[in-house]
Amino acid sequence: MDQLADLVSKVSDIVWNSVLLYLLVGTGVIFTIRTRFVQVRKFGAGWKRLFGSFSLKGEKAGKDGMSPFQALTTAIAAQVGTGNIAGAATALYSGGPGAIFWMWLSAFFGMSTIYGEAVLAQKYKTVDKNGHVTGGPIYYIRARFTGRFGKFLAGFFSLAIIFALGFTGNMVQANSISVAFKTAFGTPQVVIGVICAVIAGFIFLGGVGRIAAFTEKVVPVMAIFYMVGCIGILCVNHAAILPALKSIFVAAFDPQAILGGAVGITVREAMRYGVARGLFSNEAGMGSTPHAHALAKVEKPQDQGEIAIVSVFIDTFIVLTLTAMVILTSGQLQSGVPDGLQGTELAQAAFNVTLGSVGNAFVAVCMLFFAFSTLIGWYFFGETNVKALFGQKATKVYAAIVVVCIVIGSALKVDLVWNLSDLFNALMVFPNLIALLFLSGIVARAAHGEDITKK
Known part of the structure; x- marks a missing residue:
């Protein structure tokens, strides 16, 4: 089992670090050029549309879809997850402060990519046999590629996302919650897993209406709670803010000037971990x-x-950046040092510097919000593909499997499961990027104001 886990891990690392990073960033650059920097031109318009549909208790989502705000919070529920805490800490440990600069740069280009994804999802959305509006990559992949190749590409994407997010991904999220609570409060992991599974199952059974109602209330509250906590810490550590910002920009191009040559972190590694x-x-x-x-x-x-576009900005330029600044101003970061703190432990140590023992509890509660909301979002994305492949009846079986995965994932961390999650996450990207690139002309026309609703 250990050998298989190591093999999957090596394959995943090769795919992510040697192939996928270049494809993802490259796609973002292409979309940025073809849309004439849509993420800059339409940035203000995106915020206006967001606040125009803002509501903690909007209209009930149903067969005909949901409000733009509910769609955004459902997307952000999946985006703002454990990666915003543990992921930021890992990037800083492995890539140094300069990793944050490259994280910003990749997010800037990513804003144009996600614009294209949303536009194509809207253009090619459809109504299923039960009269429900549905959409996603499987539909715009099928629309662009006909015949056996199109069916294979769409089917491959759907199966990969079901396993990557619905099953293995949600096991990872459940484990992150249970470990954080065990560390902070000593609560048995399986107890947390059962509680999460019961609540998640209740939300799953309510369909898209209950999922949208959950995300529109929880996502704004969790984001504000975390941001207020981080800003409060930065106010206390205000003297270290400018040096921290300086270290980000200097280390992005000259890591040794900040970390020293002995650490061994290069510009390449800062880029790799920041972008990844x-x-x-x-x-x-x-x-x-x-x-x-x-x-x-x-x-x-x-x-x-x-x-x-706004969702990427909130995820990376606000939430993830706040985590990085708390860590950098805490003095707890030891980039590249063997046996140094990293991941969730580094984040908890950084918060503990200012909040004392309350820091562990704060991180645990935030991990609960972030990971659980991601769990709901990922379930929904997987469910859409289950319906597309196997029909409405299969969603009940899918929901039951996800609930079981939550309990199992919370109780034990199996390296093979974590590595498989990373690998399936990588595999599902390829069909999506292929379709995005072949449909980039439609996205460009949309960004230039043309009517793309016509066939």
Whole structure:
């Protein structure tokens, strides 16, 4: 079993670090150029649309979809997860402060990619046999590629996302919650797993209406709670803010000037870990969030594309950056040092510097919010593909399997499961990127204001 886990891990590392990073960033650059920097031109419009549909208790989502705000919060529920805490800490430990600069740069290009995903999800959304609006990469892949190749590519994507997010991914999220609570409060992991499974099962059974109602209430509250906590810590550590920002920009191009030559972190590693953790966190180009954006009730596809831009900004430039700044101003970071703190432990240590023992509890509660909301979002994305492949009846079986995965995942951490999650996350990206690149002309027309609703 250990040998298999190591093999899967090596394959995953090769795919992520040697192939996928270049494809994801490259796609973002292409979309940025073809849309004439849509993430800059439509940034203000995206915020206006967001606040125009803002509500903690909006109209009930149903067969005809959900509000643009509900679609955004469902997307952000999946994006803002454990990667915003543990992922930021890992990037800083492995890539140094400079990793944050490259994280920002990849997110900037990712904003144009996610614009394209949302636009295409809107254009190619459809109504299923039960009269429910549905959409996502499987539908725009099928629309672009006909015949056996199209069926294979769409089917491959759907199976990969079901396993990557619905099954193995949610096991990882459940484990993150249970471990954080065990560390902070000593609560048995399986107890936390059962509680999460029961609550999640209740939400799953309520369908898209209950999922949208959950995300529109929880996502804004969890984001504000975390941001207020981080900003409070930064106010206390205000003297270290400018040095921290300086270290980000200097270390992005000259890590040794900040870390010293003995650490061994190069510009290449700063780029690698910054881009990898940033893309894994905001999910731009991965094909997950289009499932939510497809359901938004908007006049034109580009309307939801503008709102989607905001989701990457919130995930990376606000939430993830706040985590990085708390860590950098805490003095707890020891980049590249063997046996140094990393991941969740590093984040908890950084918060403990200012909050004392309350820091562990704060991180645990935030991990609960972040990971559980991601769990709900990922379930929904997987469910869309289960329905597309196997029909409505199969969703009950899918929901039952996910609930079991939550309990199992919370009770034990199996390296093979974590490595498989990373690998399936990588595999589902390829079909999505292929479709995005072949459909980039339609996205460009939308960004330039053309009507793309016509066939």
